[in-house]
Amino acid sequence: MNASRSIIFSLVAVGILVCLPLIGVAAGMTSFFGVIVPYLAVALFFIGVVARVVRWARSPVPFRIPTTCGQQKSFNWIKPDKLDNPWDNKGVVLRMILEVLLFRSLFRNSRMEFYEGPKIRYASAKWLWLGAIVFHYSFLVVLLRHLRFFSEPVSSLVHLLEGVDGFLEVGAPRLYISGLALLAGVAFLFLRRVTIPQLKYISLPSDYFPLFLIFAIAATGVLMRYIYKVDIVSVKELTMGLATFHPVVPEGIGSLFYIHLFLVSVLFAYFPFSKLVHMAGVFLSPTRNLPNNSRMVRHINPWNYPVKVHTYEEYEDEFREKMIEAGLPVEKKE
Amino acid sequence: MAQVPKADELAKVSHRPPETPWTETPVEFRPGTFCYGAKPKNLEVVGLPNPREWNPADEDWKLPDNWKDITLNGMKDRLDKFRSFKLFMDICVRCGACADKCHYYIGSGDPKNMPVLRAELIRSVYRKYFTGSGKIFSKYAGARALTERVLKEWFYYYYQCTECRRCSVFCPYGIDTAEVTMMARELLNELGCGIDWIAGPVANCYMNGNHLGIQPHAFKDMIEFFVDEIEEVTGVRVEPTFNRKGAEVLFITPSGDVFADPGTYTLMGYMMLFHEIGLDYTWSTYASEGGNFGLFTSHEMMKRLNAKMYAEAKRLGVKWILGGECGHMWRVINQYMDTMNGPADFLEVPKSPITGTVFENAKSTKMVHIAEFTADLIRHGKIKLDPSRNDNKIVTFHDSCNTSRAMGIFEEPRYILKHVCNHFYDMPEGTIREKTFCCGSGSGLNTDEYMEMRMRGGLPRANAVRYVHEKHGVNMLACICAIDRAVLPPLMNYWVPGVDVTGLHELVGNALVMTGEKKRTTDLRYEPLPGMEDEEDDDV
Numbered sequence A: 001m002n003a004s005r006s007i008i009f010s011l012v013a014v015g016i017l018v019c020l021p022l023i024g025v026a027a028g029m030t031s032f033f034g035v036i037v038p039y040l041a042v043a044l045f046f047i048g049v050v051a052r053v054v055r056w057a058r059s060p061v062p063f064r065i066p067t068t069c070g071q072q073k074s075f076n077w078i079k080p081d082k083l084d085n086p087w088d089n090k091g092v093v094l095r096m097i098l099e100v101l102l103f104r105s106l107f108r109n110s111r112m113e114f115y116e117g118p119k120i121r122y123a124s125a126k127w128l129w130l131g132a133i134v135f136h137y138s139f140l141v142v143l144l145r146h147l148r149f150f151s152e153p154v155s156s157l158v159h160l161l162e163g164v165d166g167f168l169e170v171g172a173p174r175l176y177i178s179g180l181a182l183l184a185g186v187a188f189l190f191l192r193r194v195t196i197p198q199l200k201y202i203s204l205p206s207d208y209f210p211l212f213l214i215f216a217i218a219a220t221g222v223l224m225r226y227i228y229k230v231d232i233v234s235v236k237e238l239t240m241g242l243a244t245f246h247p248v249v250p251e252g253i254g255s256l257f258y259i260h261l262f263l264v265s266v267l268f269a270y271f272p273f274s275k276l277v278h279m280a281g282v283f284l285s286p287t288r289n290l291p292n293n294s295r296m297v298r299h300i301n302p303w304n305y306p307v308k309v310h311t312y313e314e315y316e317d318e319f320r321e322k323m324i325e326a327g328l329p330v331e332k333k334e
Numbered sequence B: 001m002a003q004v005p006k007a008d009e010l011a012k013v014s015h016r017p018p019e020t021p022w023t024e025t026p027v028e029f030r031p032g033t034f035c036y037g038a039k040p041k042n043l044e045v046v047g048l049p050n051p052r053e054w055n056p057a058d059e060d061w062k063l064p065d066n067w068k069d070i071t072l073n074g075m076k077d078r079l080d081k082f083r084s085f086k087l088f089m090d091i092c093v094r095c096g097a098c099a100d101k102c103h104y105y106i107g108s109g110d111p112k113n114m115p116v117l118r119a120e121l122i123r124s125v126y127r128k129y130f131t132g133s134g135k136i137f138s139k140y141a142g143a144r145a146l147t148e149r150v151l152k153e154w155f156y157y158y159y160q161c162t163e164c165r166r167c168s169v170f171c172p173y174g175i176d177t178a179e180v181t182m183m184a185r186e187l188l189n190e191l192g193c194g195i196d197w198i199a200g201p202v203a204n205c206y207m208n209g210n211h212l213g214i215q216p217h218a219f220k221d222m223i224e225f226f227v228d229e230i231e232e233v234t235g236v237r238v239e240p241t242f243n244r245k246g247a248e249v250l251f252i253t254p255s256g257d258v259f260a261d262p263g264t265y266t267l268m269g270y271m272m273l274f275h276e277i278g279l280d281y282t283w284s285t286y287a288s289e290g291g292n293f294g295l296f297t298s299h300e301m302m303k304r305l306n307a308k309m310y311a312e313a314k315r316l317g318v319k320w321i322l323g324g325e326c327g328h329m330w331r332v333i334n335q336y337m338d339t340m341n342g343p344a345d346f347l348e349v350p351k352s353p354i355t356g357t358v359f360e361n362a363k364s365t366k367m368v369h370i371a372e373f374t375a376d377l378i379r380h381g382k383i384k385l386d387p388s389r390n391d392n393k394i395v396t397f398h399d400s401c402n403t404s405r406a407m408g409i410f411e412e413p414r415y416i417l418k419h420v421c422n423h424f425y426d427m428p429e430g431t432i433r434e435k436t437f438c439c440g441s442g443s444g445l446n447t448d449e450y451m452e453m454r455m456r457g458g459l460p461r462a463n464a465v466r467y468v469h470e471k472h473g474v475n476m477l478a479c480i481c482a483i484d485r486a487v488l489p490p491l492m493n494y495w496v497p498g499v500d501v502t503g504l505h506e507l508v509g510n511a512l513v514m515t516g517e518k519k520r521t522t523d524l525r526y527e528p529l530p531g532m533e534d535e536e537d538d539d540v
């Protein structure tokens, strides 16, 4: 499928997802969109992610195949690279923490530049890393800020986060950086996808769809907060009802809210069945989460099985005469 | 065999993807860009399926009737056995960080050589048959059916990946396309669709102990030839032994060192070093191959071929094993051998008889890398070196893919280099160590009918060599891999004429001051030593 068709398909899909709650709420299906769908989505999310991780975990790791990105541990007079070539679990944990929190491998990124000659250069390329960091961390902050809707009293940590996030102290309601950063991050990732020809070439509908979906979620969120205000007291009544398992559906919350909630639900439900499970998968990656110590400690393959080999005896049987003639030692003399 | 285009022709690479989406761009079997199919006799020797005469460029591949079932069952089996495979099928976000990291993509511009697309070739089939979304949404979920066209694409592109793992260094999730390639090649081999340049060495190695099928007496002869050569150069007669029980150490190196220049000079270097320090070691004619083309066939074949090392060490009753300079051999030893064929509890934890150093890092496999062994000797001042004998060589070092990204042996060879030669310059950061570029011919693709792709894939490596060639006058490319020694000379000839290729221990052999040696006038290649050019003339 070519890029424009993939993009159009994903846009239309998100468009339909926006319309569904619009129509549904107009038809009075508020408890369906306000209660049933969110519960289903959250259930799907947890069951799906757990099932996915279990499915991965059921396949064993027969061989120790870390990608070594630094000096091995050999002599005490050669400094080994604890992070990039860990030999024990401590090193692995550090390596993983840096991968997950700082996207360290992505930070290595470079860009190949091909000139006539030929001459090839490898230029620094940190934009993808920066974009990914902005996108993921703003997503995280936005998500955590939403805890205010699901707890009473609201934890002081959430207040702290809100304070930091809104440090600019402009506007009323106060402007949060994270919401805009999320939109900017998604926009960057999308623009990257359509402006870099190679990236455009490899992109599937399932690469555009989550970007559009998250963009729509963030956009409806921002709209609700700053422009088309919804009745926040009623919203909290609804979300607290969900959180305490005593769902209530107050009257008069704007349909914008239902669109927002529905899109979030779709994201949750979609998560385990899509590339978004990379969040869980990164922890299981055998090229990153194993120490490079298979010469020091024997790694066990649970399905190791005996194989047919050509034994020395068979070999000597074939070549005995020639071996004797050449003065090579043999096991059997005739 | 196809003529390789001239370098300035080949250098015109466009990285702009074609108009047609990749799923609708069929593969074209153009001579010079693919390897010959596995011959039936080689498959028969090791009992691999579907032996027949076939040519990848033919329309009819003579596949078994149930080839699709075999392949899908094979996929399922491997998804259940390898977490790596399953995970790598699921979590790629197509961020493209790996895309321009592959030497074949850089040198060919073919988008399916971007690691991410290479993996998508099989991932798309995975989605179709093994995921719910793929079954329901089909191509909208990036899924596609397994057809003969897809299979041919697999063959073409999974034998255009050298399993170098460079892509996995940059992937945020460590997705290793080499691992995906290994799975794909296993599947292709279940249909008899491997390449002959791998199947041949596998069959030879299985029956005769080494890739060329050198028989025991000939193996001994060939090594003894180099004993004479060493005597010619140094006046010292070294005395290798073969299949000797009770030796302390079993030495195994790729057989390439025994039969092809410039590997043979490295072989001479090993033997001179062992003689000088009085190492109690033996060769084996049965385990006469360090390399393992099973790694490029299937995990099972890798195990079948590797088994000889421990079996022979046990039969001969040695204490530990010393391994020569080789890339993929060391991937097998470091990441697979002990798991597959261990535990080696009949051996002892390796200890250098010269320095007393215990190789704790090899305490389970009981196998030591020669660069570790020699670096330890130098560190303890146990050998006398005259690096000025290599003064006419301005040296740079090529980190082999496997020893870099599947082991991490970076400092040992450099430490040795700095003691055996006076002029050493590394290539630019980003092209060495964990980011090193492949020679372009690894993983069993070092065959002549594939020369165009080899030159393309080797371009990034050659480009970095040219940089130090122009900047520092580098004229010698050192390496610790037998495939490198075989394939870098034509690569250098093609892209950077004026740069020669050497093994690490050839330089050691040149610099090594041996007890009782005559006044040396030439290096191991019979080229005059620096300052000896005139004396050489006198002799003639």
Ligand code: HEM
Residues within 6 Å of the ligand: A099, A100, A103, A106, A128, A132, A136, A139, A189, A190, A207, A208, A210, A211, A214, A276, A278, A279, A280, A282, B093, B094, B095, B172
């Ligand atoms: C925990 C470790 C995580 C790591 C290391 C990680 C890393 C990455 C990276 C490197 C990208 C590539 C950016 C691109 O596509 O161009 C990406 C994409 C993405 N990630 Fe994560 N991520 C993590 C967790 C998460 C989580 C928790 C979410 C939650 C929604 C998430 C959602 C996404 C989405 C939607 C994209 C798609 C962006 C696109 O398609 O361009 N990730 N991630």
Ligand code: SF4
Residues within 6 Å of the ligand: B091, B092, B093, B094, B095, B096, B097, B098, B099, B115, B116, B170, B171, B172, B173, B174, B175
């Ligand atoms: S770097 Fe990793 S996640 Fe990104 S496209 Fe390549 S394989 Fe996929």
Ligand code: SF4
Residues within 6 Å of the ligand: B101, B102, B103, B104, B113, B114, B115, B118, B160, B161, B162, B163, B164, B165, B166, B167, B168, B177, B178, B181
């Ligand atoms: S393993 Fe090496 S050759 Fe294969 S796709 Fe990755 S970078 Fe390319």
